[in-house]
Amino acid sequence: MFAAxxxxxxxxxxxxxxxxxxxxxxxxxxxxxxxxFAMRPGAGECIAFARRxxxxxxxxxxxxxxxxxxxxxxxxxxxxxxxxxxxxxxxLYSTENDFETRRGxxxxxDATNGYRQIDEFASxxxxxxxxxxxxxxxxxVVANGGIQTHPDRGRExxxxxxxxxxxxxxxTQTGEVLERQELPKGLxxxxxxHLTVARGDRVVFGCQYKGPRNEQPNLIGFHKRGExxxxxxxxxSANVRLNGYVGSICADRFGGIVAATSPKGGVAIYFDxxxxxxxxxxxxxDASGAARRKAGGFxxxxxxxxxxxxxxxxxxxxxxxxxGAWDNHVTRL
Amino acid sequence: xxxxxxxxVIISLxxxxxxxxxxxHSALAHQTLEQHIRPGYTQLLAAARGLEKNIGTHCSxxxxxxxxxxxxxxGSAVLAWSRIEHLRFGPIMKxxxxxRMVYWPDRKGLGRKQVARALGKRDASVTARESLEGKSVAxxxxxALEYILVAKGSEKLSIPGPARTHRCLFMKAIAANIVLIxxxxxxxxxxxxxxxxxxxQPGANNPAYLEPKEVTLEIAKSYLVALERVRDIRIxxxxxxxxxxxxxxxAVFERSGLSTRAIxxxxxxxxxxxxxxxxxxxxxxxxxxxxxxxxxxxNLSLKQLKSISLPMKAAVEDPxxxxxxxxxxxxxxxxxxxxxxxxxxxxxxxxxxNALDGD
Numbered sequence: 001m002f003a004a005x006x007x008x009x010x011x012x013x014x015x016x017x018x019x020x021x022x023x024x025x026x027x028x029x030x031x032x033x034x035x036x037f038a039m040r041p042g043a044g045e046c047i048a049f050a051r052r053x054x055x056x057x058x059x060x061x062x063x064x065x066x067x068x069x070x071x072x073x074x075x076x077x078x079x080x081x082x083x084x085x086x087x088x089x090x091x092l093y094s095t096e097n098d099f100e101t102r103r104g105x106x107x108x109x110d111a112t113n114g115y116r117q118i119d120e121f122a123s124x125x126x127x128x129x130x131x132x133x134x135x136x137x138x139x140x141v142v143a144n145g146g147i148q149t150h151p152d153r154g155r156e157x158x159x160x161x162x163x164x165x166x167x168x169x170x171x172t173q174t175g176e177v178l179e180r181q182e183l184p185k186g187l188x189x190x191x192x193x194h195l196t197v198a199r200g201d202r203v204v205f206g207c208q209y210k211g212p213r214n215e216q217p218n219l220i221g222f223h224k225r226g227e228x229x230x231x232x233x234x235x236x237s238a239n240v241r242l243n244g245y246v247g248s249i250c251a252d253r254f255g256g257i258v259a260a261t262s263p264k265g266g267v268a269i270y271f272d273x274x275x276x277x278x279x280x281x282x283x284x285x286d287a288s289g290a291a292r293r294k295a296g297g298f299x300x301x302x303x304x305x306x307x308x309x310x311x312x313x314x315x316x317x318x319x320x321x322x323x324g325a326w327d328n329h330v331t332r333l
Numbered sequence: 334x335x336x337x338x339x340x341x342v343i344i345s346l347x348x349x350x351x352x353x354x355x356x357x358h359s360a361l362a363h364q365t366l367e368q369h370i371r372p373g374y375t376q377l378l379a380a381a382r383g384l385e386k387n388i389g390t391h392c393s394x395x396x397x398x399x400x401x402x403x404x405x406x407x408g409s410a411v412l413a414w415s416r417i418e419h420l421r422f423g424p425i426m427k428x429x430x431x432x433r434m435v436y437w438p439d440r441k442g443l444g445r446k447q448v449a450r451a452l453g454k455r456d457a458s459v460t461a462r463e464s465l466e467g468k469s470v471a472x473x474x475x476x477a478l479e480y481i482l483v484a485k486g487s488e489k490l491s492i493p494g495p496a497r498t499h500r501c502l503f504m505k506a507i508a509a510n511i512v513l514i515x516x517x518x519x520x521x522x523x524x525x526x527x528x529x530x531x532x533x534q535p536g537a538n539n540p541a542y543l544e545p546k547e548v549t550l551e552i553a554k555s556y557l558v559a560l561e562r563v564r565d566i567r568i569x570x571x572x573x574x575x576x577x578x579x580x581x582x583x584a585v586f587e588r589s590g591l592s593t594r595a596i597x598x599x600x601x602x603x604x605x606x607x608x609x610x611x612x613x614x615x616x617x618x619x620x621x622x623x624x625x626x627x628x629x630x631x632n633l634s635l636k637q638l639k640s641i642s643l644p645m646k647a648a649v650e651d652p653x654x655x656x657x658x659x660x661x662x663x664x665x666x667x668x669x670x671x672x673x674x675x676x677x678x679x680x681x682x683x684x685x686x687n688a689l690d691g692d
Contacts, residue, residue: 007686035692051692081692129692152440153432155690193692212540213547243683247691263687286685303686325686 001025001062002291003046004301005034005327015048017061017333020299020307020318028060028068035081036130036329040111041089046333049094053078053151057094059115061333071115076100077107078151081328082130085111086172087137093172095128095142096120099150104128106142106170121175124168126159130194134201134225139178140170141203145191147210160210165192167205167223181229183221190217194248198273199255201225206246206260219246220260220269222276232271238281241265248329250290250298259298259310261287263328268300270312279312289330301326356615356680358545362533364611365552370522372609373417373602378515380406380413385508392501396491403504404589407482410511411475411591415598419559419606422541422551423528424521429470430514436471437585438566444471448480452500460502462509478507479589546680553676553684556612559603560669567596568658571645584645592645597638604631607672616672619679627672630664637661 001019008014013030015037028048035051044063050056055078060068073079073096083094090112096105104123109115125144132141146165148158157163165188169179183190189211196204203223209215218231219242243265251258257279258271263286270279286303290310293299297311299318303325307318387406391399414434425431436444447469451459458464465473481487481500489496521527535542542548569575570582571592584592607613608628617624638661641654648654677684 152438155692156432158429158432213543214538214540245691247687263685263691264683266683266685266688286683286688288687288691303688328687328692 001333002299002330003037003039003048003333004289004330005030005037005048005051006305006322006324007033007327008324014324015058015060016322017046018322024322025062026060028058030058031056034327035079036083037331038083038085038092038094039331039333040085040092041087043089043111044333046331047083047092049079049081049083051327052080052155053097053099053149054081055079057083057115059111069115071109073107074117077105080127080129084131084133084140087133091118091172093131093133093140095123095131097127097149102126102148104142104144106131106140106175119175121170122177124170124177124180125166126164127191132195132197132203133172134169134197138172140172141195141197142168142170143192143195143205144168145193145208146188147191157210160189163188163191163210165190165207167192167195167203167229169225179225181223183229183231187217190219192221194246194260196249196251196258197255198251198258200273202255202273204249204251204258204271204273206249208246209244213244216240216244219244220249220258220271222273230276232276232278234269234278238269238278241267241281242269247288248290250292252296252298253292253294254296257312259290259300261290261300263288263303268298268310268315270310282310282315284308284310284315288326288328291330291332293332299330299332301330303327356546356549356619358535358549358680359533361552361611361615362545362548364609364614365606366522366529366532369606369610370417370420371519373420373605374515374519374522377410377413377417378512378519380410381508381512381515384410385505385512388501388504388508391490392505396493396497400490404482407475407478407589408591408594411479411586411589411595412598414475415595416602416605418599419555419562419602421555421558423532424518430518432470433473434511434514435475435585436473437476438570438582439471439476443469444476445480445484447471448477449484449486451503452481452486452496455495455499460499460506462506462513465506465510473507473510475511475586478504478511479586481507483589546682549676549680550682550684552606552610552612553672553680553682554689556603556606557669557673557684557689559599559606560665563596563599563603564662564665564669567599568661571649572655572658573649574659574662581649587644587646590644593638593641593643593648596645597635600631600635600638604628604635607631612672612676615679616675620675623671623675627668630668634661634664634668 003017015028017026018024033051034048038047045061055073077096080095092109094107096107108119127145127147129145130143144166146163167181191208194206205221207219218234220232242262245264246260247263249260266285269281289301290298300308300310307320309316384406387403391403571584573579573581586595613624637657
């Protein structure tokens with residue numbers, strides 16, 4: 001099963017759990033646009049987060065024997081739309097913005113106690129977005145996009161000239177930043193936004209470029225702890241197709257292949273993890289979510305409401321039981 | 334040479350290619366620049382200079398009845414800005430100029446607090462444009478000026494003494510700042526250099542637009558996002574109709590009572606972009622009747638807004654005016670959705686759900 005947010009045909013917003021074969025299993029109406037999901041291990045429930053700068057989150061799922069549970073970001077905080085559970089399913093870590101001090105925050109909530117917030121620590125940068133747990137279950141990796149926003153200014157970038165994105169590793173036991181990696185000088189407007197942990201704890205990240213349009217830095221990067229960030233080598237003609245923007249990134253079930261989507265470019269692009277090499281690219285209009293499929297490859301979703309089975313060499317349309325526009329991400333339950 | 338005409342005929346017979354060449358991106362850019370962007374910023378600069386002049390006159394004379402002229406000039410500047418506020422690309426987005434013109438919404442009242450503090454301690458650093466420019470954006474623009482002019486303590490502008498002198502210098506610094514921002518922006522859009530060249534010459538070496546249709550996307554986005562903001566923030570906020578909150582939010586320029594007029598000017602500006610800027614003509618060409626249909630919806634909404642004489646705070650408490658404000662939501666939504674649909678098809682724009690506004 002998968003979870004994704006969508007805009008309904010009537011203009012409302014929904015968080016949905018569905019399977020490709022059987023259609024929708026569970027749904028919750030949202031007060032505004034949703035973004036991504038965090039799956040709670042072993043519980044049959046997940047969290048749908050508000051899209052930034054939203055402040056709501058809702059717990060629901062087929063494993064829950066009670067109505068959906070809502071919780072909100074603390075005052076002076078908003079969510080960035082991403083979060084991840086600890087391996088035992090007890091703690092939820094979410095990326096948040098302390099917008100008065102402009103600090104990125106990781107909020108910590110206790111899932112066994114009504115998702116009460118029990119702690120928070122610094123994300124090690126500005127504008128944390130995607131977050132994941134490494135294989136040891138102890139270290140978090142966070143993409144600090146470097147973009148400063150304030151809810152009063154909507155989604156406007158307030159620090160375009162001074163952006164400083166980074167990739168940060170944090171010890172969940174202490175909240176300590178273990179490692180902080182930045183892109184080379186001259187690429188400070190390359191916002192590191194989404195990431196996935198592939199085989200061997202190799203972090204693969206997708207970026208969005210906020211600099212001049214005629215500069216087209218590569219938008220996919222690889223990182224292994226202790227090493228420098230490395231941007232992938234992408235054929236120029238393929239990189240141009242991404243149109244400066246990667247919306248989602250995901251490793252397949254074996255962790256050996258990564259798919260990334262670009263809604264602005266209307267494409268899905270594939271990489272081999274061990275060789276860090278480009279595998280292929282396929283058109284998929286308003287491509288948004290990518291999630292690993294059990295059968296291999298990826299479930300792709302689009303803003304025009306389509307589903308597809310994406311592999312590096314072919315894209316096969318799938319019938320969608322749901323009407324509406326799929327939002328940015330789809331996550332495997 | 335004689336093969337060329339045949340080649341052109343074949344190309345024009347291919348339906349897909351014909352459609353792709355039909356939308357004249359360059360003509361739209363040219364028309365928007367000449368008929369909408371340049372006139373809009375020219376009027377803004379004129380209004381800013383009028384404001385500066387009236388403040389100068391008021392402050393150099395003994396306190397008298399010149400304050401009403403300042404308030405009138407302030408109103409003109411607010412309306413000139415509101416008519417061009419929807420342009421959120423190019424020079425106005427550099428050096429935080431857009432936020433420095435007006436810092437709004439201001440949920441926590443930062444502007445009010447900062448201006449009150451600067452006035453209270455007669456902060457010398459807000460009395461010259463050069464030093465003001467380096468301070469908080471909330472101290473620099475029309476919102477700060479509104480507070481000085483009409484909030485509690487504004488009567489000091491009519492009483493000789495150090496408080497009046499300080500207020501006068503602060504107002505002069507703000508007016509000079511607004512004049513400079515308007516001039517810098519207009520300069521960038523004037524002539525053949527600056528941002529006008531960027532806008533008119535998309536290409537592989539262009540820092541903002543690689544292809545002609547990206548300029549069309551910029552224009553279309555301005556129209557679509559502006560309509561959404563007017564409907565879902567400027568009007569739905571004070572009505573308490575926003576999805577996430579039913580609390581009535583303060584309206585823009587509420588303190589000076591200019592709120593409804595400012596929102597009306599927002600819509601006038603959007604209609605101007607649509608009609609004079611050329612979007613209407615292009616939409617009409619691709620779907621006969623639709624260009625005019627959207628124009629009808631925009632005009633209808635504008636007519637309703639203009640018939641409301643109350644400022645927003647009072648309008649949302651008045652059943653008649655409240656009904657009108659709620660009813661406007663429908664044509665505004667339609668004017669946005671239909672334009673997005675036609676432009677997506679006709680100009681080949683990526684206006685998809687996530688392409689237009691992903692994360």
